[in-house]
Amino acid sequence: MHSESVVNDFVVKFANVNGSGSASANHLFAKAVFRSGVPVSPRNIFPSNIQGLPTWYEVRVSEKGYTGRRGGADIVVAMNAQTFFDDVNEVESGGYLIYDSTKPTDVGVLRDDVTFLGIPLMDICLHEFGNITQRHLFKNIVYVGALCALLNMELGIFKNLIKEQFKGKEKLVKPNEKALDIGFQYAHDQLGGPIDFRVERRDLLSNKILMEGNDALGLGAVYGGATVVGWYPITPSTSVVEAFSKYADQFRVDEGTGEQLFSIVQAEDELSAIGMAIGANWSGARAFTATSGPGISLMSEFLGLAYFAEIPLVLFNIQRGGPSTGLPTRTQQSDVVSCAFASHGDTKQILLFPSSPTECFEFSAQSFDLADRLQTPVIVLSDLDLGMNDWCCDELQWDDSREFDRGKVLDAAGLDAVENWGRYRDVDSDGICYRTYPGAHSSKGAYFTRGTSHDSDARYTESGAAYVENVERLLRKYETSKKYIPKPIIDYTEGKKTSYGIIYYGSTEPALRESLDELLEGDLPLNALRIRSFPLHAEVYEFIEQHKTIFVVEQNRDAQMRQLIISQQNVDMSKLVPILHFDGTPITERFISNAIKDYLDPKVMPFSLGQGKRAI
Amino acid sequence: MSYMKKPQFRHPHIVENDIGFTRRDYEGGMSTLCAGCGHDSISSAIMQAVFELSIEPHRIVKLSGIGCSSKTPTYFLGKSHGFNSVHGRMPSIATGANLANKDLFYLGVSGDGDSASIGLGQFAHVIRRRLNMLYIIENNGAYGLTKGQSSATADVGSRSKKGETNIYNPIDVVSLAIDMGATFVARSFSGDKEQLVPLIKAGLMHPGFAFIDCLSPCVTFNDHVGSTKSYDFIREHNRAVNKTDFIPMKNEITANYPEGATEVIRSHDGSELRLQKLESEYNPVNRAAALDQVVRARQSGTVLTGLFYVDTEANDLHSVLNTSSKPLNQLNKNQLCPESDKLKSINESLR
Ligand SMILES: Cc1ncc(C[n+]2csc(CCOP(=O)(O)OP(=O)(O)O)c2C)c(N)n1
Ligand code: SF4
Ligand SMILES: [Mg+2]
Numbered sequence: 001m002h003s004e005s006v007v008n009d010f011v012v013k014f015a016n017v018n019g020s021g022s023a024s025a026n027h028l029f030a031k032a033v034f035r036s037g038v039p040v041s042p043r044n045i046f047p048s049n050i051q052g053l054p055t056w057y058e059v060r061v062s063e064k065g066y067t068g069r070r071g072g073a074d075i076v077v078a079m080n081a082q083t084f085f086d087d088v089n090e091v092e093s094g095g096y097l098i099y100d101s102t103k104p105t106d107v108g109v110l111r112d113d114v115t116f117l118g119i120p121l122m123d124i125c126l127h128e129f130g131n132i133t134q135r136h137l138f139k140n141i142v143y144v145g146a147l148c149a150l151l152n153m154e155l156g157i158f159k160n161l162i163k164e165q166f167k168g169k170e171k172l173v174k175p176n177e178k179a180l181d182i183g184f185q186y187a188h189d190q191l192g193g194p195i196d197f198r199v200e201r202r203d204l205l206s207n208k209i210l211m212e213g214n215d216a217l218g219l220g221a222v223y224g225g226a227t228v229v230g231w232y233p234i235t236p237s238t239s240v241v242e243a244f245s246k247y248a249d250q251f252r253v254d255e256g257t258g259e260q261l262f263s264i265v266q267a268e269d270e271l272s273a274i275g276m277a278i279g280a281n282w283s284g285a286r287a288f289t290a291t292s293g294p295g296i297s298l299m300s301e302f303l304g305l306a307y308f309a310e311i312p313l314v315l316f317n318i319q320r321g322g323p324s325t326g327l328p329t330r331t332q333q334s335d336v337v338s339c340a341f342a343s344h345g346d347t348k349q350i351l352l353f354p355s356s357p358t359e360c361f362e363f364s365a366q367s368f369d370l371a372d373r374l375q376t377p378v379i380v381l382s383d384l385d386l387g388m389n390d391w392c393c394d395e396l397q398w399d400d401s402r403e404f405d406r407g408k409v410l411d412a413a414g415l416d417a418v419e420n421w422g423r424y425r426d427v428d429s430d431g432i433c434y435r436t437y438p439g440a441h442s443s444k445g446a447y448f449t450r451g452t453s454h455d456s457d458a459r460y461t462e463s464g465a466a467y468v469e470n471v472e473r474l475l476r477k478y479e480t481s482k483k484y485i486p487k488p489i490i491d492y493t494e495g496k497k498t499s500y501g502i503i504y505y506g507s508t509e510p511a512l513r514e515s516l517d518e519l520l521e522g523d524l525p526l527n528a529l530r531i532r533s534f535p536l537h538a539e540v541y542e543f544i545e546q547h548k549t550i551f552v553v554e555q556n557r558d559a560q561m562r563q564l565i566i567s568q569q570n571v572d573m574s575k576l577v578p579i580l581h582f583d584g585t586p587i588t589e590r591f592i593s594n595a596i597k598d599y600l601d602p603k604v605m606p607f608s609l610g611q612g613k614r615a616i
Numbered sequence: 617m618s619y620m621k622k623p624q625f626r627h628p629h630i631v632e633n634d635i636g637f638t639r640r641d642y643e644g645g646m647s648t649l650c651a652g653c654g655h656d657s658i659s660s661a662i663m664q665a666v667f668e669l670s671i672e673p674h675r676i677v678k679l680s681g682i683g684c685s686s687k688t689p690t691y692f693l694g695k696s697h698g699f700n701s702v703h704g705r706m707p708s709i710a711t712g713a714n715l716a717n718k719d720l721f722y723l724g725v726s727g728d729g730d731s732a733s734i735g736l737g738q739f740a741h742v743i744r745r746r747l748n749m750l751y752i753i754e755n756n757g758a759y760g761l762t763k764g765q766s767s768a769t770a771d772v773g774s775r776s777k778k779g780e781t782n783i784y785n786p787i788d789v790v791s792l793a794i795d796m797g798a799t800f801v802a803r804s805f806s807g808d809k810e811q812l813v814p815l816i817k818a819g820l821m822h823p824g825f826a827f828i829d830c831l832s833p834c835v836t837f838n839d840h841v842g843s844t845k846s847y848d849f850i851r852e853h854n855r856a857v858n859k860t861d862f863i864p865m866k867n868e869i870t871a872n873y874p875e876g877a878t879e880v881i882r883s884h885d886g887s888e889l890r891l892q893k894l895e896s897e898y899n900p901v902n903r904a905a906a907l908d909q910v911v912r913a914r915q916s917g918t919v920l921t922g923l924f925y926v927d928t929e930a931n932d933l934h935s936v937l938n939t940s941s942k943p944l945n946q947l948n949k950n951q952l953c954p955e956s957d958k959l960k961s962i963n964e965s966l967r
Contacts, residue, residue, distance in 0.1 A: 034967065209966035219962065225952040227944040228715045230708070251954040259940040261947055263715045265933075268741040272708040275701070275738075279712025282699060283677075284945035287712060305702050395963040398956040404949050437945060438677045438697035438713065439720050446674060448690055448698040460690070 005196045006074070008038050008063035012147070013073035015080045015087045016140075019051030022079065025140030026057040028161055029147060030390065033061050034210050035157045037202040041067035041510070043389045043586065048235065048328040054083045061199060067392050068511030069385075069586040074197055075150075077143055088114070096150075096195055098143060117191050119146055124182060129175070138179040145183025152194040154201070155184055209357075209395045213386035213507075216357040216396070217316050218243025220364025221288055222251055225404050226314070228287035229264040230276025232295060235328055236384040237318040240290040270295040274302045274315065281312045282449060284409070284437035286368045288314035292384075293326060296335055296342070303377055304343025305451040307474075310424070310433070312371035312378075312407070316364070319383040321584040330584025331384035333506055334556035337563055339379045340534055346471060350481055351534040352380045355509035358394040359532075360386070363486070372407035374481050375432060383555070385586040386507040408434045415444040422457040423447040424470065431477025478535060485533035488540055491516075496525035499548035500596075503540070503576075505531040505561060507586065508553055514589035519596060526551075526596075534564060541569050544576070551596055553579040555587050634670040642667045644694040648687070654806035654832030654847075655685050655754045659692040661809050662723070662752075665816035666693065669864065676721045677713055681706040681735060684761045685727035685754035685832070704735025707742035710749055711933070717943040718934050721820055722749035729759045732768040732787045739789070743796035743825050748932035750819040750826045753789055754806070756834035757845035764837030775842035788914060790924065793827040794907050799930035800826035801906065802860075802923045805850055806833070811859065815923060818862040818889050824930030831919065850919050857909065857922035858900065859892040881928055891923060900925050 012029070016022035023044070030042035041060045047053040060070050074095040078087040084099070091097050093113040101118025108116055121142055125135040148155055158180055166172040187193065217240045221229075231241045245264055252261040267273040273289045280287035291299060296317055306313045319335050321327030342349050352367060354360040360382060367378045408428075415421060415436065421444065424433050433456075436445035447458040455466045493516075504512050509530065519526055529543045544550055544565070552562045559578035566573050579595045581587040598604040630638045642663040647656050666676060673695035680686035682703035689698045701709045710724050731739040731753050742751070757770040766774070769789065770782040793801045800822040804812040812830065819826035831850050833839045839846045844853075858879075865886030879899065881889040891900065900906060906925035913920035940947065 205967070209963050211966050223953055223959075225947075225949065227947065227952065228712060230712060247954075251958060252952070254940060257941070258938065260938050261940050261944070261951055263934075263937050263939050263944065265711065265715070265745070265937075267708065268737050271705055272711075272738055272741065275705050275708025276712035276715070279699070279709035279714075280716040280944075281712070282709070283713040283716035285712075285716030285943075287716070301702055302705070395966075396959050398959045400956050404953075436697075437717070439674055439717065442672060442674050443695060446695050446697050448700060450700040451702060452700065 005194075005198050007198050007200050008061055008202065010061055010074040010197045011070050011072060012059045012061070012075045012077065013087075013090065014057040014059075014077045015083050016055050016057065017080050017082070018046055018049060018053055018055040020079075020140070021137040022055070022140045023057070025144050026059070027390070028141075028158065028165070029144050030059045031161055031210065032148070032153060032157045033059065033199055034205060034392065035161065036153060036199050037205050038063060038199060039065040039067060039204060039208075039392050040210070041069075041389075041392055043069055043385070045585070046329050054080050063202065063204070065204070066510065066514040066589065068514050069588050071588045071590055077147070079139075079143070085110070094196075096197070098146065100139075115195070117150070119143065119183070119186055119191070124186070128178070128182060134175065138175065141176055141179035142183035142186075145180035146187035146191070147183075148180070149184045149187035149193060150191065150195045152198045152200075155180065205392070207395050208392055210390045210392055211357040212239065212388060212390055213354065213357045213360040213382050214239040214318060214388060215243040216360035217290075217364045217380065217382065217387075218245075219247050219396070220361040221314070221368070222247045223361075223398060224286065224365035224368035226286045226288050226368060227262045228277065228280035228285045229262070230267045230273040230287070230289050231264070232267050232270045232273045232291065234292050234295050236320055236388045237290040237292040237295070237316060239388060240316050240318065270298040271302060274299040274313070277315075278302060278306050278311050278313055281371070286314075286372070288316065290316035290318065292318045293320045293328065294324070296338065300343045303349065304345060304347050306377045307343060307347050307349065308345075308451055309449050310375040310435070311449070312375055314367045314371050315377055315379045317379055317381050318387040319381060321582075327584040329384070331507070331586055332555050332582055332584060333381070333383055333508075334558075334560065334582065335381065336556065336560035337558070339381060340564055342379070348478055348535070350374065350376060350378045350485060352378060352486065353505040353532055354380065354382055354386070355506050355530065356393040357386070357391050358396060361396050366486075369405040370484055373405050373432070373484055374477065375407060375435060376477070381506065383507050408432055410434050410436050410440070410445060412441040415441045421445065424454065424456040424458060424473070426456075426473050426476070429476075430480045431473050431475070432480060482535055482537055485535075487537050488532055488543075489530045490539065490543060491528045493520060493525040493527055498525040498527060500524070500526045501543060501547035501550045502526050502528045502553060503531060503543070503550055503561070503565070504528070504553040508555060511587045511589045512553060512592060515592040515596070518589060518593045522597070524596070524600070531561065536565065536568055540565065541571060544571055548575065549577060550575050551577050551579050551599070553587070553592055555581050557582045633667050635672060637667065637670070637673070639663065639667050641673055641695060642693055644692040645690050647691040649684055650836045652835040653684065654756060654834070655688050656691070657806040657809065658752065658754055658812070658830055658832055659688045661806075661812045661816055663692045664809070665813050665820065668813070669817050669820065671721060671820070676723055678723050678725065679706050679710045679713070680725045681727070681730035682761070683727035683730045683759070684834075685725060686730055688754070689725055704730050704733070705738055706730070707735065707738040707747070707751075711742060711745065711747055714747055714749060714933070715939070716945040718748070718939070719943050722747070723820065724749055724751045726751065726753050727760070728753055728755045728757060728767045728769040728789070732789055736768070736787070740792065740796050743793055743798045743827070746797065746799070746825050746930075746932050746936065748824055748934070750816065750822070750828070752816075752828045752830055754832040755789070755829055755845070756832050756838050757843065758834050758838040760834045760837060764834070771844040774844040775840075777837050777840055788910070790829045791907055791910050791914075793829075794903060794910065794925050798827045798925070799824040799927035800923075801925040802827070803829040803831070803921045805831045805854060805921055807847060807851065808854075808921070811856060811921060814860045814862045818860060818923070821862065821864070821883070821885075821887060822926070822930060823883070823885075824927070824932050853917065853919040855913070855918050855920055857895045857898045857920060857924065859894060860923050861890040861892070863888045863890060881926060883928060889923075889926065894922070901928070
């Protein structure tokens with residue numbers, strides 16, 4: 001047992017059966033922590049199934065703002081009989097387990113270092129609520145009410161959230177409040193009130209919001225001016241399109257006519273989805289598609305066409321786990337290489353790696369500018385952890401004076417002003433040529449777009465020289481792209497010299513920041529570089545140059561970013577130590593810190609370079 | 617964007633259409649197809665149809681997949697934007713382009729391999745979605761470009777040039793199109809320009825998804841005795857259900873049609889389709905009857921041609937989605953990008 005209570009630094013884990021209505025109750029709890037002004041990071045761990053299988057919801061409360069997954073749980077709300085024994089084992093020593101004590105069981109014998117708190121949830125709901133659905137649903141709200149008392153939280157916060165949630169459906173407010181009160185009272189009267197873990201009100205979140213990455217991508221696409229969406233449902237990317245649809249309904253319906261200033265088409269498959277986005281971009285509308293896993297493989301032929309015919313395209317890839325159907329509801333960063341070179345032949349794509357919902361919003365809006373400017377696909381690589389969980393992140397900002405960058409497009413006047421226009425003529429020597437939209441001019445600017453080899457006037461050619469000239473220009477354009485895509489962010493540890501560096505990207509950010517602090521505390525300062533886009537900037541190689549050893553932290557098996565680093569420029573490979581986590585759960589601070597400590601500890605078996613530390 | 621055509625000096629002998637364009641304005645590059653290929657005749661029918669319709673060439677968008685047939689957009693309408701996409705996927709490109717700009721005419725050209733095999737899914741789904749376009753399959757029962765393999769439209773028993781007999785059931789793209797909800801469905805023959813040109817005109821002007829299955833013999837790989845897609849076989853077995861004439865709304869009706877044998881189908885824009893009935897009982901406004909007619913003919917080994925079905929109440933994807941009357945690609949930042957105060961309230965809702 002703890003001698004004194006632990007404030008604002010613990011993990012609560014809910015074990016539920018999916019389809020039981022627990023998700024919104026658990027979310028209510030997380031949001032109440034947020035409203036208490038304390039950083040919180042909820043994570044949904046769910047199966048690829050609709051009803052009946054186990055799901056978990058982990059809520060990390062961290063005053064220090066550590067929002068990566070911590071691992072372990074101090075309080076487990078065990079609502080799933082199927083996983084009950086595993087869930088008991090999951091509780092950290094000194095922790096608590098909350099369970100439904102309707103049927104008398106002797107749980108106390110299972111562990112003597114854990115406090116068992118029984119609430120007869122089924123029994124209570126049977127007496128308090130009339131219909132069967134309510135009985136099931138309110139069980140969840142009752143345990144949330146109990147948690148409120150146990151963690152010494154303010155019941156008013158929960159009640160306000162309920163009122164907001166059921167705005168317009170006031171009938172539902174009362175029974176929900178009743179369920180909260182029942183749980184609260186029970187914990188207070190029967191369980192002895194607050195336990196050793198407490199949430200204390202702080203004011204740490206004044207400029208923060210709680211948002212899912214996919215929600216932010218969808219909203220960013222509205223701000224970025226997207227008007228055409230082709231898509232095919234697949235977890236975990238579906239909610240990007242749902243978010244776009246939600247915000248477009250809010251902001252893109254003409255008030256006078258009711259007409260939609262956007263169009264969303266659910267395609268018959270991913271080939272069609274990306275084809276629609278390419279066709280629309282070709283015609284001068286901003287368009288995107290979103291997909292995951294197998295969808296990316298299916299889109300690859302079209303990605304090559306858009307690359308070679310130089311058509312703007314925005315593709316949101318919300319990565320999930322594994323080859324083939326893999327781990328459809330788990331997270332990884334394992335499409336990095338396949339996206340960088342998506343499609344056959346010599347193809348290279350532009351990748352962006354957002355690491356928070358805030359950055360998802362920014363990169364989403366920016367990706368449309370980049371695609372138009374560079375006339376090529378821009379693939380935004382997020383993942384399930386970032387995409388489908390609420391992250392505590394900086395609030396969103398938008399500068400009203402910002403204009404769309406439509407890139408090099410000639411309209412009728414533009415065409416009249418130039419002599420001898422040709423679609424693929426590199427008149428500015430930056431590899432980017434001038435394009436036209438269909439119908440732009442009554443007699444000029446028409447050309448034939450093709451995926452076959454073409455000369456600078458878009459005419460079909462099988463000439464080797466013309467082909468070489470064209471693909472070398474594409475390389476020039478790729479080089480130019482570095483001027484526009486987001487640069488890496490480098491953090492040098494203040495005041496301390498170190499010969500160790502870390503390179504990482506995407507959703508690894510929160511766990512990695514925490515790890516840097518942890519290692520620094522153990523007197524191991526590390527400099528860190530976060531890659532935000534591909535192709536890689538010179539800064540990445542300079543950073544590698546400056547250090548003796550670089551840990552490359554990734555969430556895939558094959559050290560894919562490390563592969564990209566060594567494929568783009570001459571670099572001493574032996575310096576790059578891969579730290580790889582790929583079991584489908586989000587990477588943790590503990591994993592990163594331990595891997596680095598082990599590597600540097602002479603007592604631990606030396607790991608062979610190129611193998612690195614892997615998740616077990 | 618301007619659709620105004622500058623007046624140009626022309627030799628007095630050269631025929632101009634209503635908007636001052638000559639036939640040459642609708643031509644494309646030199647064809648590289650085999651001499652006698654049916655596809656070239658279809659290209660010339662397209663040029664004639666667009667010329668006669670007096671559509672400015674830049675208002676047409678040509679789209680295709682991959683195949684000899686899909687190459688043809690290079691050989692007509694050189695002043696129109698074109699998009700030669702990937703094998704079997706033209707419909708999705710057409711969908712995106714059309715969603716971006718509803719004000720242009722979309723003409724898709726595909727092959728039987730492109731649409732009935734690799735692209736069957738996209739073909740079926742673009743019909744379901746009622747995309748406003750004219751979709752022509754240049755149907756030769758074979759893969760021309762990959763040297764003559766049988767395609768999915770080859771009839772059972774039809775022999776390939778190598779002497780192999782097709783044993784698989786054919787896919788009838790016409791009955792499929794009728795069944796999927798196409799609102800204009802016809803079959804024609806590259807060797808019958810008189811029938812084909814009016815159908816292309818009517819199909820282009822149709823305000824929904826229009827489909828023409830155009831039999832188009834491959835002289836190099838599928839024009840021999842034993843093939844059911846050869847010139848000789850089609851000529852011998854062709855039976856036309858009707859003869860179409862398309863009269864744009866602005867034209868006065870001058871032709872004389874025998875009473876009773878002519879069906880006049882009026883569109884909302886005032887144009888007329890005049891159908892001279894060749895089969896006395898046939899009425900092309902009934903989907904079930906059209907399907908019945910097509911299936912019966914297939915069973916009897918007849919190559920049925922003509923306009924099988926037309927829906928005068930046709931609508932398109934944009935009306936289903938209720939998209940803006942101004943093309944989406946012409947909306948500006950002020951119309952598309954919410955202001956920052958909107959973002960403030962979103963931030964508030966996320967706390
Ligand atoms: C994905 C893919 N698979 C195969 C091919 C090879 N290929 C090119 S054209 C063609 C068949 C074309 O047949 P059809 O559409 O009937 O056109 P035709 O040449 O007969 O006019 C094939 C299989 C390709 N281009 N792309
Ligand atoms: S191979 Fe056949 S389809 Fe291709 S161009 Fe020659 S005749 Fe036409
Ligand atoms: Mg063919």
